[in-house]
Amino acid sequence: MIEIKGLTKKFGNKPVVEDVSVTIQPGSITSFIGPNGAGKSTLLSMVSRLLDADTGEVLLDKNDVKQWKSVEFAKRVSILKQANFINVRLTVRELISFGRYPYSKGRLTPEDEQFVEQAMDYMNLTDMQDKFLDELSGGQKQRAFIAMVIAQDTDYVLLDEPLNNLDMKHSVQIMKILRKLVDELGKTVVIVLHDINFASVYSDYIVALKNGKVVKSGPTNEIINSDALREIYDMNIPVQEQNGCRICVYFNSH
Amino acid sequence: MRNSTKLIILAVVAIICILLYGFYDIKGGFDYAFPRRMMRVGAMIVTGFAIAYSTVVFQTITHNRILTPSVMGLDSMYEVVQTLIYFLAGSMSIWVLNQYLNFAVAIGAMVLFALFLYRFLFRADKHPIYLLLLIGMILGTLLGSLVTFLQVLIDPVEYLSLQNRLFASFSNIKVELLYIAIVILLIAFIYGYRIMGQLDVMSLGRENAINLGINYDRLVMNVLILSSVLIATSTALVGPITFFGLIVANLSYQFLVTYKHSIHILGAGLMSVIALVGGQFIVEHVFEMSTTLSVIINFIGGIYFIYLLLKESRAAG
Ligand SMILES: Nc1ncnc2c1ncn2[C@@H]1O[C@H](COP(=O)(O)OP(=O)(O)OP(=O)(O)O)[C@@H](O)[C@H]1O
Numbered sequence A: 001m002i003e004i005k006g007l008t009k010k011f012g013n014k015p016v017v018e019d020v021s022v023t024i025q026p027g028s029i030t031s032f033i034g035p036n037g038a039g040k041s042t043l044l045s046m047v048s049r050l051l052d053a054d055t056g057e058v059l060l061d062k063n064d065v066k067q068w069k070s071v072e073f074a075k076r077v078s079i080l081k082q083a084n085f086i087n088v089r090l091t092v093r094e095l096i097s098f099g100r101y102p103y104s105k106g107r108l109t110p111e112d113e114q115f116v117e118q119a120m121d122y123m124n125l126t127d128m129q130d131k132f133l134d135e136l137s138g139g140q141k142q143r144a145f146i147a148m149v150i151a152q153d154t155d156y157v158l159l160d161e162p163l164n165n166l167d168m169k170h171s172v173q174i175m176k177i178l179r180k181l182v183d184e185l186g187k188t189v190v191i192v193l194h195d196i197n198f199a200s201v202y203s204d205y206i207v208a209l210k211n212g213k214v215v216k217s218g219p220t221n222e223i224i225n226s227d228a229l230r231e232i233y234d235m236n237i238p239v240q241e242q243n244g245c246r247i248c249v250y251f252n253s254h
Numbered sequence B: 001m002r003n004s005t006k007l008i009i010l011a012v013v014a015i016i017c018i019l020l021y022g023f024y025d026i027k028g029g030f031d032y033a034f035p036r037r038m039m040r041v042g043a044m045i046v047t048g049f050a051i052a053y054s055t056v057v058f059q060t061i062t063h064n065r066i067l068t069p070s071v072m073g074l075d076s077m078y079e080v081v082q083t084l085i086y087f088l089a090g091s092m093s094i095w096v097l098n099q100y101l102n103f104a105v106a107i108g109a110m111v112l113f114a115l116f117l118y119r120f121l122f123r124a125d126k127h128p129i130y131l132l133l134l135i136g137m138i139l140g141t142l143l144g145s146l147v148t149f150l151q152v153l154i155d156p157v158e159y160l161s162l163q164n165r166l167f168a169s170f171s172n173i174k175v176e177l178l179y180i181a182i183v184i185l186l187i188a189f190i191y192g193y194r195i196m197g198q199l200d201v202m203s204l205g206r207e208n209a210i211n212l213g214i215n216y217d218r219l220v221m222n223v224l225i226l227s228s229v230l231i232a233t234s235t236a237l238v239g240p241i242t243f244f245g246l247i248v249a250n251l252s253y254q255f256l257v258t259y260k261h262s263i264h265i266l267g268a269g270l271m272s273v274i275a276l277v278g279g280q281f282i283v284e285h286v287f288e289m290s291t292t293l294s295v296i297i298n299f300i301g302g303i304y305f306i307y308l309l310l311k312e313s314r315a316a317g
């Protein structure tokens, strides 16, 4: 279980994450939503040890994430950042194979290869596995990075705006795969999303951040309603029910 | 062409250069000249691999392909330490007479300097590369001026002895340090064998590296120490050659397309041997010692450096 307790981070004097406490429910998809600059990425970075918190702590199975051995932690929790630049020329397959590093230390066993194959299959990348990353489109590259964390096969998968650059078809496909990871393999997914309809349709829980603080959190149906959304985004957003899904029609709101 | 084929070609060329340098136009008795030449070849091989190795790993942990330990002023630090030792303790002190002690002090100071540079320049939020470069140049000049200043104050007799020690060069290779240098390089390679995989992961950037279980800060620290020890070794043997690491590392990135550090270190190392031994051969037999290898390397390296800078700025702009 991941527990975030009283987490605060300041850049200069400005608190960008302030006294945030959230418990991530295992075996579910939790979406983090909120306006630009709300502190979502900063929060995720602290959970995944990319950034040190000023105060507060993050516990993975009751132990502070900073106490975990690096390699053991990497077998439990993976993170994909919002933006990824790589200095070296890698093929799609090479990148995805890096996902197995915590287990194989660079020497892939047949089992590792199987994870790589499966991740490529999930992300529709098998055909372009030998292409170099700099020969791919933005969305294809994004899928290669997602495949890397899937190959990492961790209990917890943290994704910071993974739908960036993706077309509708691949966005839906990826959300379905995440659902499958949770429902069939018992994994826990934490995802930052801007499109609240994806959050509404696919997540079990939603945590809404604004100005570094949690303004709303709870099961998805408690958050996806006009009142809660007004509080989060300062917008009037009508919510319509469609085939059992709540859809927010925000395109012409004010 | 596969990388293994390319490496074999490089190795063959390197061996040809070594044979040429060893056997060509031996005058005054084979038994006298040959072992001497081989000692110098040994020093050039050690230097070449030390510089290639330290530059490639330094560029990985600092996530750039232009700055090198030498460009950041690390080998000027070697001269500062030597001058300070002469200035403070004198040429007859144990700090000078015991070569190993002297070497250890130089290495220690360079490691500290490298850690200091990293702490203030690379670790804090990303500075633009030009700023880092400028700071490196300024530091180099500052340290150089400090050396000149201290040398003016030193007793002239001491100064001669200092010059003899400081001005190692390809025509004045400190072969007496060769054995310790070989030991250091071997230890560095044994350690390197354990971290090659981690360095490969490191080239995915800090965040991906941490995600994949690399103990980032500790690895950076260890590699900085490794890299300074290697530069200290090569500077002690043949003196400073500022732009050399930059050339061989970047040629290797271009020639051998892979993310694997083991291959780049081997490739850049072999290119170093070719450039140093082949270059020294040309200096001795074509230019007949009218110029020095360091001058040629820094001339070519400087031009290549400017080319890389222009390429980088075009890519950024
Ligand atoms: N390294 C940094 N130095 C200074 N300020 C920072 C740094 N990183 C983030 N911030 C600031 O912290 C605030 C929160 O940033 P963060 O990236 O967490 O927002 P976010 O919720 O992920 O936004 P977005 O939806 O745009 O990705 C922003 O105001 C940003 O300017």
Ligand SMILES: [Mg+2]
Pocket (backbone or CB within 6 Å): A040, A041, A042, A082, A160
């Ligand atoms: Mg963000």
